[in-house]
Amino acid sequence: MTIAIMQPYIFPYIGYFQLINAVDKFIIYDDVNYINKGWINRNNILVSGKPHLFTIPLKDASQNKLINEVELLKTEAWQKKLLKTIQQSYQKAPYYQKAFDLIEEIVNLDVRTxxxxxxxxxxxxxxxxxxxxxxxxxxxxYNNTHLKGxxxxxxxxxxxxxxxxxxxxxxxxxxxxxxFEGEGIKLDFIKSLPSPYIQFKNAFVPWLSIIDILMFNNPEEIRAQLKAHELI
Known part of the structure; x- marks a missing residue:
């Protein structure tokens, strides 16, 4: 069996999904400490041809809390603002409607954390x-939070x-x-390879949120993106 372990990120870049796609089981590291200014609650999308950082607001987020303890700030303002930004930025993208329907469903999900x-x-x-x-x-x-790293x-x-x-x-x-080898486990590192695609008429901006890829690529092209990596 091949596995990978990662902290949960919101709408991460393609490399995160390449990792999920490369393994048999993907473990979300939810019971480790939250990291301030990481990628758990923010990412970049394309706005006017440039990366634009969006952030989902959190309630009393702290590195003294576990990730699964950090609550969302209960306000609809961020959902409306984010969806409006995505709509204005991508509404002319070739796969906008299907991708936006998915994103809207996720963003409007009623959950606590x-x-x-x-x-x-x-x-x-x-x-x-x-x-x-x-x-x-x-x-x-796993019941092994006493272990580290x-x-x-x-x-x-x-x-x-x-x-x-x-x-x-x-x-x-x-x-x-x-x-790892001493324990009978092979350790590899995944490296994402550049795989440009058309983003309107702009110069290509790589490594944005998966939102960008969903907007500009059909399913066959997305599958190709998922394979654009190497193990070292």
Missing amino acids: IYELTLYALQRTCAYMEIDTEIIPSSTI QDRILDICKQEGARHYINPIGGMELYDKSK
């Missing part, structure tokens, strides 16, 4: 892109009986291939 919103968003977006990888929260099964990852791999663990390339300095 940012974790619940991100989990639902990942599940629905994966279904839209025909990714059938099993997605499970780390808090529901690499040791906790290895313990989850052992509990799952995994023989292959894939991590984003940003973790190359954090994880030791020889330590």
Whole structure:
């Protein structure tokens, strides 16, 4: 079995979905500390040809809380503002209506925490892109929060009986291939490859939220995007 473990991000970039698509089971790391100014509640979309950062407001977010404890700020203002920005920016995109219907459903979901919103968003977006990888929260099964970093990852791999663990390339300095190999587990890092597509008449802006890809690509093109990576 091949697995990956990641914190939940809202509408992440294509590399996050490439990782989900590359494994048999994807574990959402929801019972680790929230990171301020990370990607859990924000991302970039294309506005007037340039990256535009949107942020989902949270209630008393703190690095002293676990991700699954951080609540959404209960106001409809952010939903209306975000959907309006997306509508104004993408309404002339070739696959706007179908993508917008999906995004609107997610954004308007009535849940309490940012974790619940991100989990639902990942599940629905994966279904839209025909990714059938099993997605499970780390808090529901492993009971190993006393472990940290690499040791906790290895313990989850052992509990799952995994023989292959894939991590984003940003973790190359954090994880030791020889330590994984000593436990009978192959460790690879996934590297996303440039895969430009037409964004209106603008110069291509890479690595935006998956929202951008859904707006400009049909299902066949999205499947090609999901394969545009290498393992190192």
